[in-house]
Amino acid sequence: MKVLFVTPECYPLVKTGGLADVAGALPLALAPLGVESRVLLPAYPGVRAKLEGVARVAALPGLFGGAGELVEGTTADGLRVLLLDAPHLFHREQGGPYLGPDGTDWPDNHLRFGALSWVGAQISMGRVGGWQPDLVHLHDWQAALTAAYLHFDKESADAPASLLTIHNLAFQGLFPATTRKALKLPAEVLHVDGMEYWDQLSFLKAGVQWCDHLSTVSPTYAREILTPEEGMGFDGLLRARAHELTGIVNGIDLDVWDPETDPHLAAPYSSRRLAAKSKNTAALQRELGLDVRADVPLFGLVSRLTEQKGLDVLLDALPRLVATGAQLAVLGTGAAFLEDGFRAAAAAHPGQIATVIGFDEALSHRIQAGAHTVLVPSRFEPCGLTQLYGLRYGSLPVVSRVGGLADTVIDANTAALRSGVATGVQFSPVQPDPLAVAIERTVEWFADRPAWQRAQRRAMASDVGWGTAAEQDRSLYAKVVEHRLG
Numbered sequence: 335m336k337v338l339f340v341t342p343e344c345y346p347l348v349k350t351g352g353l354a355d356v357a358g359a360l361p362l363a364l365a366p367l368g369v370e371s372r373v374l375l376p377a378y379p380g381v382r383a384k385l386e387g388v389a390r391v392a393a394l395p396g397l398f399g400g401a402g403e404l405v406e407g408t409t410a411d412g413l414r415v416l417l418l419d420a421p422h423l424f425h426r427e428q429g430g431p432y433l434g435p436d437g438t439d440w441p442d443n444h445l446r447f448g449a450l451s452w453v454g455a456q457i458s459m460g461r462v463g464g465w466q467p468d469l470v471h472l473h474d475w476q477a478a479l480t481a482a483y484l485h486f487d488k489e490s491a492d493a494p495a496s497l498l499t500i501h502n503l504a505f506q507g508l509f510p511a512t513t514r515k516a517l518k519l520p521a522e523v524l525h526v527d528g529m530e531y532w533d534q535l536s537f538l539k540a541g542v543q544w545c546d547h548l549s550t551v552s553p554t555y556a557r558e559i560l561t562p563e564e565g566m567g568f569d570g571l572l573r574a575r576a577h578e579l580t581g582i583v584n585g586i587d588l589d590v591w592d593p594e595t596d597p598h599l600a601a602p603y604s605s606r607r608l609a610a611k612s613k614n615t616a617a618l619q620r621e622l623g624l625d626v627r628a629d630v631p632l633f634g635l636v637s638r639l640t641e642q643k644g645l646d647v648l649l650d651a652l653p654r655l656v657a658t659g660a661q662l663a664v665l666g667t668g669a670a671f672l673e674d675g676f677r678a679a680a681a682a683h684p685g686q687i688a689t690v691i692g693f694d695e696a697l698s699h700r701i702q703a704g705a706h707t708v709l710v711p712s713r714f715e716p717c718g719l720t721q722l723y724g725l726r727y728g729s730l731p732v733v734s735r736v737g738g739l740a741d742t743v744i745d746a747n748t749a750a751l752r753s754g755v756a757t758g759v760q761f762s763p764v765q766p767d768p769l770a771v772a773i774e775r776t777v778e779w780f781a782d783r784p785a786w787q788r789a790q791r792r793a794m795a796s797d798v799g800w801g802t803a804a805e806q807d808r809s810l811y812a813k814v815v816e817h818r819l820g
């Protein structure tokens with residue numbers, strides 16, 4: 335089976351969050367299962383140079399206000415990548431994939447991701463480069479408009495099957511209705527049964543309306559988004575398609591995230607050689623200016639600093655963390671009030687709290703390895719990957735009981751501890767007091783070293799690779815293609 339992934343980011347080429355990790359790892363995990371994938375993404379600055387064997391596939395004149403080309407290349411891991419190289423849309427010295435240097439959305443994001451989606455549709459129709467997928471797998475709003483272009487294509491009967499994965503319902507790709515013409519969309523899209531959303535256009539809604547099937551990144555999140563509380567305005571639409579919505583928990587790349595071979599670590603370790611993990615703790619404490627000590631737990635946090643992640647709640651709970659004597663290492667970037675809040679906390683508690691503002695892949699590995707426990711207090715979390723890295727690195731996750739966090743961490747309640755299955759701590763609701771109690775429970779658990787180490791070994795043996803998820807995705811692909819051919 336041939337599958338085209340359309341995605342705005344892909345590790346190791348460009349990454350702002352977990353979607354990149356998924357788009358970089360899932361195609362590789364599908365290869366041994368007989369799925370031949372290509373990943374289409376924009377050629378942001380520097381991306382093309384990271385590929386090997388780059389060759390031009392096709393010229394793309396008249397691409398939403400400029401000319402572009404489609405090139406093909408391969409990553410060092412053998413991922414086959416199609417790059418949409420359109421300088422007028424993606425070559426920008428400063429800023430990131432979605433935001434300009436001032437931290438707000440690029441004003442032409444509708445054209446940038448409209449173009450990505452349009453090219454995704456052209457490849458899907460077999461019109462570019464002579465390769466046509468059996469299924470097109472769209473990721474988030476930035477790719478979802480592909481579904482509209484396929485739906486309104488004059489040869490839409492020949493379109494491949496389509497699957498939209500919603501990684502985060504909070505991002506809906508909303509643009510003024512007046513952008514419709516520039517996006518080459520017919521007037522019908524501006525309808526409640528089209529992609530109209532409160533007088534605007536929603537790229538995500540196009541995917542939800544017109545893809546053959548929908549998926550999201552955990553069974554719990556798949557249920558949550560059907561409710562008015564968590565559906566972010568899309569719950570009615572999603573309920574109407576509930577029988578075509580599948581929740582599959584993401585895996586992680588076990589080669590990239592392997593404490594035995596991770597090149598970023600001070601000392602390699604494994605569940606058999608767990609004592610060596612403490613060298614990473616000491617190295618991290620030295621690197622970040624924390625007191626070098628082994629008698630208190632070091633909490634790690636690697637996150638986008640946004641409302642979603644519940645980090646304002648963590649700031650409120652910090653006095654209780656500090657009172658336990660535990661340490662905290664924060665790596666993140668995002669909202670100014672959260673950056674300021676964690677900077678101020680570090681300044682107020684030198685040696686006990688350290689904050690690094692920025693995006694640093696290598697440091698994120700060192701935190702996973704050096705921390706005893708990782709914090710993920712999200713208000714909502716479709717899947718979450720940092721708790722999976724925590725499990726793999728024996729850094730027991732402390733998580734809110736939502737979405738993929740609920741599905742992947744087993745809470746250390748009395749029954750789970752007695753039967754020897756606990757792998758972390760869960761709390762609910764996402765408020766300072768329950769979070770502080772979870773932190774205090776973790777500190778207590780950590781003090782019982784034999785019990786803690788048993789849980790670490792259990793966590794490190796958890797099935798967090800892509801194996802199961804890739805099997806589930808492949809069966810889903812087969813089902814959706816079969817249904818399409820029908």
Ligand code: ADP
Pocket residue numbers: 350351352353355636637638665666667692693694695698717718719720721
């Ligand atoms: P989300 O996609 O919502 O941000 P995930 O937990 O799925 O959340 O994925 C986040 C990914 O981004 C993880 O790989 C995490 O390690 C990484 N990450 C987040 N913030 C940073 C940062 N400041 N520096 C390095 N990596 C980061």
Ligand code: GLC
Pocket residue numbers: 351352353356501502551584715716717718719738
């Ligand atoms: C989104 C979600 C996160 C998920 C990631 C990959 O960014 O916020 O929970 O792990 O996508 O699917």
